[in-house]
Amino acid sequence: MTFRFSVRSNSELPIFAQIVRQTKEGIARGVLRSGEQLPTVRDLARELLVNPNTVAKAYQELERSGILETRRGAGSFVSGTTCTLSPAEREKIFVGKVRDCLTEAVHLDLARPYVRERFERTMKEYRWPGEES
Amino acid sequence: MTFRFSVRSNSELPIFAQIVRQTKEGIARGVLRSGEQLPTVRDLARELLVNPNTVAKAYQELERSGILETRRGAGSFVSGTTCTLSPAEREKIFVGKVRDCLTEAVHLDLARPYVRERFERTMKEYRWPGEES
Amino acid sequence: MTFRFSVRSNSELPIFAQIVRQTKEGIARGVLRSGEQLPTVRDLARELLVNPNTVAKAYQELERSGILETRRGAGSFVSGTTCTLSPAEREKIFVGKVRDCLTEAVHLDLARPYVRERFERTMKEYRWPGEES
Amino acid sequence: MTFRFSVRSNSELPIFAQIVRQTKEGIARGVLRSGEQLPTVRDLARELLVNPNTVAKAYQELERSGILETRRGAGSFVSGTTCTLSPAEREKIFVGKVRDCLTEAVHLDLARPYVRERFERTMKEYRWPGEES
DNA sequence: GTGGTCTAGACCACT
DNA sequence: GTGGTCTAGACCACA
Numbered sequence: 001m002t003f004r005f006s007v008r009s010n011s012e013l014p015i016f017a018q019i020v021r022q023t024k025e026g027i028a029r030g031v032l033r034s035g036e037q038l039p040t041v042r043d044l045a046r047e048l049l050v051n052p053n054t055v056a057k058a059y060q061e062l063e064r065s066g067i068l069e070t071r072r073g074a075g076s077f078v079s080g081t082t083c084t085l086s087p088a089e090r091e092k093i094f095v096g097k098v099r100d101c102l103t104e105a106v107h108l109d110l111a112r113p114y115v116r117e118r119f120e121r122t123m124k125e126y127r128w129p130g131e132e133s
Numbered sequence: 134m135t136f137r138f139s140v141r142s143n144s145e146l147p148i149f150a151q152i153v154r155q156t157k158e159g160i161a162r163g164v165l166r167s168g169e170q171l172p173t174v175r176d177l178a179r180e181l182l183v184n185p186n187t188v189a190k191a192y193q194e195l196e197r198s199g200i201l202e203t204r205r206g207a208g209s210f211v212s213g214t215t216c217t218l219s220p221a222e223r224e225k226i227f228v229g230k231v232r233d234c235l236t237e238a239v240h241l242d243l244a245r246p247y248v249r250e251r252f253e254r255t256m257k258e259y260r261w262p263g264e265e266s
Numbered sequence: 267m268t269f270r271f272s273v274r275s276n277s278e279l280p281i282f283a284q285i286v287r288q289t290k291e292g293i294a295r296g297v298l299r300s301g302e303q304l305p306t307v308r309d310l311a312r313e314l315l316v317n318p319n320t321v322a323k324a325y326q327e328l329e330r331s332g333i334l335e336t337r338r339g340a341g342s343f344v345s346g347t348t349c350t351l352s353p354a355e356r357e358k359i360f361v362g363k364v365r366d367c368l369t370e371a372v373h374l375d376l377a378r379p380y381v382r383e384r385f386e387r388t389m390k391e392y393r394w395p396g397e398e399s
Numbered sequence: 400m401t402f403r404f405s406v407r408s409n410s411e412l413p414i415f416a417q418i419v420r421q422t423k424e425g426i427a428r429g430v431l432r433s434g435e436q437l438p439t440v441r442d443l444a445r446e447l448l449v450n451p452n453t454v455a456k457a458y459q460e461l462e463r464s465g466i467l468e469t470r471r472g473a474g475s476f477v478s479g480t481t482c483t484l485s486p487a488e489r490e491k492i493f494v495g496k497v498r499d500c501l502t503e504a505v506h507l508d509l510a511r512p513y514v515r516e517r518f519e520r521t522m523k524e525y526r527w528p529g530e531e532s
Numbered sequence: 533g534t535g536g537t538c539t540a541g542a543c544c545a546c547t
Numbered sequence: 548g549t550g551g552t553c554t555a556g557a558c559c560a561c562a
Contacts, residue, residue, distance in 0.1 A: 413544095413545060413546080414545090414546080415545075415546080416545095449546095449547095450546070450547050452546070452547065453545085453546065453547080456545080456546080
């Protein structure tokens with residue numbers, strides 16, 4: 001696994017939330033694939049120099065979201081993600097996120113063409129499920 | 134002052150951190166200028182429906198960073214030695230938001246062309262400051 | 267509040283899950299009402315002779331299910347429960363629970379009329395939302 | 400032996416506890432009788448798709464309670480001094496399940512008559528042992 | 533004072 | 548050895 005986590009304990013985001021976010025992003029970018037095993041709670045805790053409980057909390061959160069499957073005594077694995085929401089609900093959530101993004105852009109005083117170009121470029125970094133890798 | 138704060142109490146970011154961030158961004162955009170007065174703690178607290186202590190914490194944080202100056206009995210002002218965000222810093226923040234957005238899209242199992250088209254459409258509907266309304 | 271929690275540390279069910287279950291049942295039976303404040307984490311921990319973290323975990327679980335609302339610095343409150351699932355989904359979940367119940371009855375070698383009567387009687391103990399109290 | 404075990408790995412109850420409980424219930428129902436042989440650890444593990452150690456733990460637990468006797472090289476047998484569940488104990492277990500069911504119903508915002516009717520209907524569809532099929 | 537996060541470290545259930 | 552639960556106790560964000 002070429003994926004590496006990194007956390008900062010002085011971040012405004014709690015450590016466990018940083019792990020959650022990075023895992024989600026790793027999966028979305030295709031670096032972590034369906035069925036792949038994540039580092040064990042203890043290993044990741046050692047690597048990040050945090051308490052195992054903190055990693056465990058992140059993993060539990062991810063399992064609740066259906067992103068991970070943990071098999072007791074075996075480890076934690078990326079689950080085959082299937083979203084059960086209706087198209088309308090999914091659109092609503094997505095558009096909300098886009099708006100957040102645009103609000104941030106405006107706050108940062110970024111120009112429209114820059115935003116468009118940067119979004120496009122960032123999207124290229126993502127491996128979409130079902131596409132050639 | 135055309136600048137408006139907006140906070141969500143269920144955000145993963147604490148309210149005080151949202152205020153800090155938005156103030157920084159206001160300065161970065163040039164909407165908040167050196168020497169300009171910020172709303173009083175009480176006014177902003179009333180406007181955002183949060184506890185005055187929360188606003189006070191945010192202002193203290195900003196003062197510690199040298200971004201604000203508090204003059205007894207007069208109020209809080211944007212400091213002369215304003216630390217504007219560099220283009221690189223602004224890009225980093227924005228790309229982070231875009232990634233959040235795309236991560237969500239992948240987990241929602243949305244197709245690439247749909248994401249591109251929906252982003253474009255949402256951006257078109259979005260009023261950009263300084264453009265004709 | 268006349269509601270009392272009780273946990274057994276030697277139960278097959280984890281302590282935090284016992285708290286979750288009892289809270290859900292308290293709400294369902296109408297003993298805990300919408301908007302009512304639950305005991306604070308520390309109070310309940312002291313009362314049950316368990317660690318505050320254990321109670322906190324239970325409350326967080328309940329909040330995630332939308333059953334509780336916690337207001338930072340203020341406490342935890344029973345939220346106005348509104349179920350967003352479709353009728354078909356709700357029926358499916360409920361029928362699943364009924365089947366569990368009947369399977370248990372068969373395992374316990376209970377007769378059909380007894381099961382019917384006991385179910386009816388237990389239902390009478392529940393205050394249904396929207397009914398006179 | 401007409402007795403069948405069934406476990407769910409995502410139950411809140413550990414798998415080994417499910418086996419323990421079902422064995423006790425089988426005895427309570429009289430389906431498992433004194434002196435009768437239980438499936439071997441390996442057979443049951445294969446049937447339930449669980450780890451043999453898990454079954455072994457359950458059997459050990461049952462042996463410690465004096466419910467089972469293990470005879471070296473021969474297998475596990477229901478002990479002579481069987482501890483049958485009393486009617487009161489069986490009622491308590493069943494009512495617990497009914498409560499779970501009703502708690503869920505209230506949280507799903509189902510109406511009282513609907514719950515009654517749906518329970519009745521599900522029970523009718525349910526094959527009861529000893530009745531004509 | 534209230535809930536949220538984190539650490540250190542123990543023990544349990546399970547593979 | 549892997550994840551799950553729990554304790555004791557600290558510090559932070561918030562009202």
